Amino acid sequence: MLNYLINRIKGAVIVLFLVSIITFMVLMILPGDPAQLILGTEATPDMVKDLHVSMGLDKPYYMQYGSWLIDFLRFDMGESYLYGESVSLLILNCLPVTLSIALFSMIIATLVAFIFGVLSSVKKDSFIDYFSRSIMQLGTAIPSFWIGMVFVVFFGLRLKWFPISGYVPASENFIKFLKSITLPSVVLAIGEFGLLLRIVRSSMQESISQDYMEMARVKGLSLISIYFKYALRGAMVAPLTIIGMQFAKLVGGTTVVETVFALPGLGRLVLTAVEHRDIVLLQGLVMFITTFVILITLVVDILIMFINPRIKTFERGE
Structure with missing residues (x-):
């Protein structure tokens, strides 16, 4: 029974890890700049660049993924661009x-x-x-x-x-x-x-x-x-x-x-x-x-x- 339970937990963790990679990469390669969407069409290139740095979008993908995954494990999913509120709070509501x-x-x-x-x-x-x-x-x-x-x-x-x-x-x-x-x-x-x-x-x-x-x-x-x-x-x-x-x-x-x-x-x-x-x-x-x-x-x-x-x-x- 214990071996069965351990194997199922291992399988669940592996699936969750693979899904997290796929989810992060697919959504990151979609067309459109998140910083540009937040600031609007009137934003200057310097404003967009500064927001990229503050959001960590200037870092390599693997570093962005690592930070995002660690935050998710702490149930910290960031802040919604649209609502300006915590994603975790929006989900709980x-x-x-x-x-x-x-x-x-x-x-x-x-x-x-x-x-x-x-x-x-x-x-x-x-x-x-x-x-x-x-x-x-x-x-x-x-x-x-x-x-x-x-x-x-x-x-x-x-x-x-x-x-x-x-x-x-x-x-x-x-x-x-x-x-x-x-x-x-x-x-x-x-x-x-x-x-x-x-x-x-x-x-x-x-x-x-x-x-x-x-x-x-x-x-x-x-x-x-x-x-x-x-x-x-x-x-x-x-x-x-x-x-x-x-x-x-x-x-x-x-x-x-x-x-x-x-x-x-x-x-x-x-x-x-x-x-x-x-x-x-x-x-x-x-x-x-x-x-x-x-x-x-x-x-x-x-x-x-x-x-x-x-x-x-x-x-x-x-």
Whole structure:
């Protein structure tokens, strides 16, 4: 178990190091002078040169990278050209919004996927199975931005059940907080539960076909014990992996939904940084999101190790 954990941590560190190099170099070679963008078109060459020196842009790339990486490890990502504020502070201000809708959407998607996935695998080729496969296809095929606009018009403007834009922190008003994240979370969940439902269904069918399931039936165990205690536990590895990947993807990829519902999250911050070529802000966002994704993947790997003992056996070479 310890060797497995050490190997996963080593792999995560190596991936993060490689991503940091790629992120720094790609963003640095993009056309346009950051100093010129900050000072504007009326800046003199001497002013641009002085700002280059103060920002360290006159140094070789490897020295700039070293300083930038050390600062990132201290959670000091510099100051945004556009906002004039600390990148770390901007990320921390936007993070609760993105985490709220990502977490809520994954809860919804997971509940729907497991309910319909388990039922469709237990009642194969029944009405519930065909219905589950239908909503699986619909959830995968319909674009999230279109669903978002339909929800805004129907639930927000016509029925007025939910606000169509903005975010209310949970510390201010919990009911308004839930209302502000419900529509965007449901939109995201619709786009995610199709794949998860498919994985749950196929994993449950494979688990039900195992020999130990027949032994459980011979022993006269209840259906709840057979399907939920044994079959579902054996089928958890693949769905748990997908849940971790989807959650990590949502944290870094909610730009469309945050734009539709005017939410001040990480997705909109990334879009703003790209539009205004705020290199410092974009570098900080890319590295933060990448680090978060790697950590989520590492946590999922550790959870799978405890759920599936065969991994520990494989690591020992047995």
